[in-house]
Amino acid sequence: MKILTLNFLTCARKACKPQATSFPLHPADSTLEIQESDLNIIFLQNILPRLDWPALISITTELGLPGLQAEPPEAEDLVVKEGGAKAEGEGMEVTEKSEESEKEASQLGKDLHRLLIETTIQEGKLMCACCGHEYAIKEGIANFLLPSHLV
Amino acid sequence: MEYVVRLAQVHESFRIPELKALASLANIDLEILTYSPDSPFCVIRLSSDEAARKLVSRSILTDSIYELWGSGTDYEALHADIHHRTQHRWPEYKTCSFKFKVLGYQHTLSQRAQVKVIESFDYLPFEGPIKMKNPEYDFGVLEHYVIRTKIPTIIYFGRFIADGGRNIYLPYDLKKRQYISTTSMDSELTFITANIAMAAPGKLLYDPFVGTGSLPIACSHFGAMTMGSDIDGRTVRGTKEKNITTNFDQYGLRPCLLDNFTSDLTNTPLRLTRFLDGIVCDPPYGVREGLRTLGKKDGTGLEVVYIDGVAAHLRPNYIHPKKSYSFDAMLEDVLDFAVLTLVDGGRLCMWMPTANEQGNEVDIPKHPSLQLEDVSTQAFNKWSRCLLTYSRLPDSEVVEVKTRTRPEILPGANADTLNSFRKRYFQGFRTPESTNGTRTP
Numbered sequence: 001m002k003i004l005t006l007n008f009l010t011c012a013r014k015a016c017k018p019q020a021t022s023f024p025l026h027p028a029d030s031t032l033e034i035q036e037s038d039l040n041i042i043f044l045q046n047i048l049p050r051l052d053w054p055a056l057i058s059i060t061t062e063l064g065l066p067g068l069q070a071e072p073p074e075a076e077d078l079v080v081k082e083g084g085a086k087a088e089g090e091g092m093e094v095t096e097k098s099e100e101s102e103k104e105a106s107q108l109g110k111d112l113h114r115l116l117i118e119t120t121i122q123e124g125k126l127m128c129a130c131c132g133h134e135y136a137i138k139e140g141i142a143n144f145l146l147p148s149h150l151v
Numbered sequence: 152m153e154y155v156v157r158l159a160q161v162h163e164s165f166r167i168p169e170l171k172a173l174a175s176l177a178n179i180d181l182e183i184l185t186y187s188p189d190s191p192f193c194v195i196r197l198s199s200d201e202a203a204r205k206l207v208s209r210s211i212l213t214d215s216i217y218e219l220w221g222s223g224t225d226y227e228a229l230h231a232d233i234h235h236r237t238q239h240r241w242p243e244y245k246t247c248s249f250k251f252k253v254l255g256y257q258h259t260l261s262q263r264a265q266v267k268v269i270e271s272f273d274y275l276p277f278e279g280p281i282k283m284k285n286p287e288y289d290f291g292v293l294e295h296y297v298i299r300t301k302i303p304t305i306i307y308f309g310r311f312i313a314d315g316g317r318n319i320y321l322p323y324d325l326k327k328r329q330y331i332s333t334t335s336m337d338s339e340l341t342f343i344t345a346n347i348a349m350a351a352p353g354k355l356l357y358d359p360f361v362g363t364g365s366l367p368i369a370c371s372h373f374g375a376m377t378m379g380s381d382i383d384g385r386t387v388r389g390t391k392e393k394n395i396t397t398n399f400d401q402y403g404l405r406p407c408l409l410d411n412f413t414s415d416l417t418n419t420p421l422r423l424t425r426f427l428d429g430i431v432c433d434p435p436y437g438v439r440e441g442l443r444t445l446g447k448k449d450g451t452g453l454e455v456v457y458i459d460g461v462a463a464h465l466r467p468n469y470i471h472p473k474k475s476y477s478f479d480a481m482l483e484d485v486l487d488f489a490v491l492t493l494v495d496g497g498r499l500c501m502w503m504p505t506a507n508e509q510g511n512e513v514d515i516p517k518h519p520s521l522q523l524e525d526v527s528t529q530a531f532n533k534w535s536r537c538l539l540t541y542s543r544l545p546d547s548e549v550v551e552v553k554t555r556t557r558p559e560i561l562p563g564a565n566a567d568t569l570n571s572f573r574k575r576y577f578q579g580f581r582t583p584e585s586t587n588g589t590r591t592p
């Protein structure tokens with residue numbers, strides 16, 4: 001399960017949903033794994049405004065991952081600024097790019113890609129702070145089915 | 152400018168919804184001028200050849216598109232129309248290489264007859280070389296015959312612009328897919344669904360009844376990030392060698408797979424916030440999979456069950472109790488979920504079975520915040536199913552207020568009383584006269 005997905009998940013119990021404490025779910029006993037993936041900056045830019053940034057910060061803290069800036073970035077912060085000075089010493093060769101070519105990711109864009117898309121919880125639990133129920137993650141797949149007394 | 156689209160003569164009622172969705176996705180102004188379900192030829196208005204290329208490049212149901220030079224119910228009328236529409240442009244083509252081809256629908260002319268047809272265009276002052284391979288301009292004579300007749304009822308003449316996307320889904324044939332089940336959806340239909348759902352790079356789409364992942368795979372082919380879930384944990388996990396993830400790997404689509412997890416749509420763990428660009432799904436019909444949601448059908452199960460001193464639900468192989476659930480209630484849950492999670496303009500594409508023997512109008516689920524865009528039907532022998540497409544209206548455009556009274560599910564109700572479609576299916580849609588078999592969904 002990717003860290004991005006965690007930002008969209010809460011407790012499956014209808015009774016917990018309206019409670020602020022049901023989100024985010026708290027990871028416990030997590031085995032993390034980096035699964036490298038192609039950088040998809042357009043996707044990150046689109047999804048950024050739909051993220052709950054404070055929840056993302058608290059998850060990264062709980063998992064002991066590198067800290068995030070306190071304020072959510074803007075979509076344009078994920079790419080290298082147009083006309084911005086390029087790092088010196090970089091080759092001058094101009095790569096052929098089509099009109100619609102992807103914009104170059106900024107360091108922040110790359111960091112968020114690593115955190116949201118490439119960092120996964122392979123084994124562990126997700127706990128609801130409202131009802132205490134724990135959802136298991138096995139081989140990267142979480143199970144949100146509720147026992148009948150919680151439905 | 153006018154263009155004639157040569158459509159595939161299959162899944163007819165999906166063709167216009169697909170073109171409309173692709174136009175909207177590419178920000179193209181599309182005006183349909185003539186269309187008939189019985190004809191592969193559809194005349195449309197577009198701003199440019201560039202728009203025409205963009206429109207059809209990923210259209211599963213488009214064979215090709217031509218700039219319309221003329222049409223007529225016989226050759227005389229056709230030639231007159233060509234003069235009228237294009238005479239002033241003929242000089243532009245004077246020295247270019249070109250070729251002509253004749254394509255018939257429901258009848259193919261012999262080689263000799265084709266040559267005769269082509270000769271009838273000799274008034275066009277084209278003096279460039281005829282090149283069968285890669286000519287600068289490629290002209291098509293498109294004839295439409297009524298089946299088993301030899302005289303076309305309508306003929307179009309046009310300049311070839313581009314091929315459509317008829318071949319895109321071929322590598323995704325279920326026969327060659329590693330992980331499938333009896334409910335996996337045929338790849339052509341999943342690709343059409345992905346187009347109508349406007350799947351594209353940068354977007355996030357979700358399938359709440361993911362099964363073996365056939366719908367998300369099609370959406371990810373078009374560059375969308377996808378996520379899926381299913382109440383059946385075994386389906387979501389598959390086996391070590393064959394599972395939804397290995398399917399994505401098979402097609403090199405792994406970078407577009409966000410996550411899959413086990414969950415019940417009726418008790419979804421997803422936050423009810425507007426984060427999805429699209430929802431694609433083929434909900435359980437209760438025919439093969441059985442329609443279930445968590446909870447026990449006798450209304451018990453409100454207390455923790457312990458086995459060997461450990462709460463049963465915490466034991467490793469706990470089987471979650473599932474109760475049958477009315478199909479209509481499930482569809483309404485999907486709509487409610489879509490309203491809460493789709494972004495403005497986001498689409499819900501949902502398949503729904505409809506027994507067609509009753510002959511009455513399909514009861515289409517509705518929600519004031521969802522605009523019904525299209526209803527496309529696929530008919531089988533004894534039943535049919537349709538793809539319902541909705542788009543999420545911005546709250547400012549919603550007029551009605553939602554009220555719903557859903558009947559409580561009575562303890563002891565079984566799948567048949569809850570789902571008349573399932574019952575009729577198992578009875579083989581028997582009518583007094585017919586008792587022959589049905590095709591399984």
Ligand SMILES: C[S@@+](CC[C@H](N)C(=O)[O-])C[C@H]1O[C@@H](n2cnc3c(N)ncnc32)[C@H](O)[C@@H]1O
Pocket residue numbers: 332334335336359360361362363364365366380381382383386414415416417433434435436440441442443444445
């Ligand atoms: C028609 S199949 C969808 C098949 C899928 N399109 C595929 O490619 O395999 C319906 C699926 O819905 C699942 N299902 C049934 N009830 C459900 C529920 N309450 N919540 C989520 N999934 C459910 C079934 O396990 C089944 O896999």
Ligand SMILES: [Zn+2]
Pocket residue numbers: 011012013016022128129130131132133
């Ligand atoms: Zn909870």
